[in-house]
Each structure stands twice: as structure tokens, then as C-alpha cells.
Amino acid sequence: MKITILMGSPHLNGSTAFLVNAFAQGAKDAGHEVVQFNTAHMNIRGCLGCDYCRDKEKGVCVQKDDMQKVYPEILSSDMVVFASPIYYFTLSAQLQAAIHRTYSIDIPQNVKQTALIMSSGDRFVYGPAITQYYQSIVEYWKVRNAGIFTSAGDDNKSEQKYKELYEFGKSL
Ligand SMILES: Cc1cc2nc3c(=O)[nH]c(=O)nc-3n(C[C@H](O)[C@H](O)[C@H](O)COP(=O)(O)O)c2cc1C
Numbered sequence: 001m002k003i004t005i006l007m008g009s010p011h012l013n014g015s016t017a018f019l020v021n022a023f024a025q026g027a028k029d030a031g032h033e034v035v036q037f038n039t040a041h042m043n044i045r046g047c048l049g050c051d052y053c054r055d056k057e058k059g060v061c062v063q064k065d066d067m068q069k070v071y072p073e074i075l076s077s078d079m080v081v082f083a084s085p086i087y088y089f090t091l092s093a094q095l096q097a098a099i100h101r102t103y104s105i106d107i108p109q110n111v112k113q114t115a116l117i118m119s120s121g122d123r124f125v126y127g128p129a130i131t132q133y134y135q136s137i138v139e140y141w142k143v144r145n146a147g148i149f150t151s152a153g154d155d156n157k158s159e160q161k162y163k164e165l166y167e168f169g170k171s172l
Contacts, residue, residue, distance in 0.1 A: 001078035001172070002033045006070070008084040008095025010040040015119035015156035019149065020083045022162040023117065026169025035073045040094035042066035044101065053104035061104035070098060071105055079113045079146065079172070082133065086120035090128045099136065113144040117165065123152045146172070 005024060009016035017038075024034045043066045052062045061067060074080055082099070084091040091099070102108070116133045118126055130148060138145045147168055151161045 002035070002076060003027055003079045003081060003172070004070075004073045004077040005034065005036045005081045005083060006039055006095060006098050007036065008039045008082075008092040008098070009119070010092075010094065011085075012038070012041075014085070015151060016083050016085050016117070018157045019117050019119060019151055019161060019165045020081075022165035023081065023083075023115075023149075023169040026166035027172055028169075030170045030172055032169075032172060035077070037070055037073070037098075039070075039098040040092065042069075044070075044094070044097045046097050047100040047103050059105055061101065063101075067098065067101045070101075074102065074108050075105060075110060077108070077111055079115070080108070080111050080137075081115045081117065082137070083117040084119075084129070086118055086125050086129060089125055090132065091118075107141050111141060111143055113146040114138060114141070115146045115168070116148045118148075118150050119156055120150065120152045123150075125152070126150055 005020055007020050027034050045063055045065055053060055084095040114137050118129060155161050
């Protein structure tokens with residue numbers, strides 16, 4: 001299957017990237033096609049709420065920024081994986097912007113499952129991010145949640161976390 005990963009950490013070699021790379025390697029080793037975007041290093045502006053995509057041209061966003069590269073990949077994917085560091089108890093603004101911009105394509109019909117990967121400093125800080133993921137993605141898109149993975153503090157960049165994420169990707 002085709003898997004698109006939307007990753008929202010500015011650190012290219014950080015803890016979130018470490019988890020994402022482990023997952024992507026496992027998924028590729030299982031024979032899946034993996035497309036990765038780092039939304040923190042792309043020009044993705046916040047949703048304008050102009051409703052052009054709803055009222056004027058269905059599914060078309062007026063903002064011609066880097067989301068134009070992301071839309072076709074999401075729409076042709078079987079699975080979408082969201083990955084982010086925890087910033088102030090929720091997903092990073094760089095990932096949030098991309099999620100908000102899916103407003104224009106609304107519910108991607110091809111996507112059957114999603115997953116969430118998060119890295120943080122402390123443990124037990126994931127409540128708001130998980131709630132958003134469930135309500136805005138899993139329930140709204142009507143997809144299967146394939147897994148929620150977290151890594152905090154000393155666990156970040158650990159061999160054990162690499163194995164956990166690699167095995168998840170491999171298992172798909
Ligand atoms: C702006 C900012 C806000 C943060 N907020 C939290 C937080 O609310 N809870 C927490 O446990 N860690 C918080 N952290 C720590 C990061 O989540 C943690 O260092 C994470 O592993 C960074 O991942 P990265 O290496 O991919 O950037 C914050 C870090 C930054 C820069």
C-alpha cells in the first residue's frame with residue numbers, strides 16, 4: 001500500500017525524525033511505498049477559512065503553497081501517518097497547519113487507516129494531541145486507528161523505540 005507521513009518537527013535529526021525513520025524503514029522493508037513530508041520545512045500557511053474550496057471550486061485550495069504537493073499524495077494514499085513533537089501539550093503548529101489545510105480536500109476517500117507518532121520531554125502529556133487526532137482524523141475521516149506511539153525523555157532515540165516503530169511499520 002501507499003503510506004504518506006506528515007512530520008511536523010523542525011529537527012531533521014531529532015527525536016520525532018528518529019521514530020519516523022524507524023517506522024518508514026519497517027514499512028519499506030514490508031514492501032510498502034512511503035512518501036514523507038516534513039511540514040516544518042515547507043511553505044504551508046494556515047487555513048484562511050475563505051470556504052473557496054466549499055463554495056467556489058470543490059476540493060481546490062486558493063493558497064498555492066507547498067500543500068499543493070501534499071494533497072495528491074494524501075488523496076492517493078491508503079494510510080496517513082502523523083508525527084510530531086509535543087509543543088505545549090499538543091501537536092506542533094507546523095503539523096497543525098497541514099492538518100487544518102486538509103479542510104479543502106475534506107475526507108480523503110482512499111485513506112483506510114492512520115497512525116500517530118509523538119515525541120516529548122515528559123511522559124503523560126499526550127491527552128490533547130490524542131483527543132484531536134481521534135476527533136479530527138480517526139472519527140471525522142472514518143478510518144481505522146492503526147496505532148498511537150509515544151516516546152519521552154530518556155526513551156527518545158533509544159534502541160527499544162527504534163525497534164518498536166520499525167516493527168510497527170514492518171507489520172503493516
Ligand atoms: C516550543 C516547545 C514546546 C514544548 N512543549 C512540551 C510539552 O508541553 N510537554 C513536553 O513533554 N515536552 C515539550 N517540549 C519538548 C519536546 O516535545 C521534546 O523535546 C521532543 O522530544 C522534541 O522532538 P524533536 O527532537 O523532534 O524536536 C516542547 C519543546 C518545545 C521546543
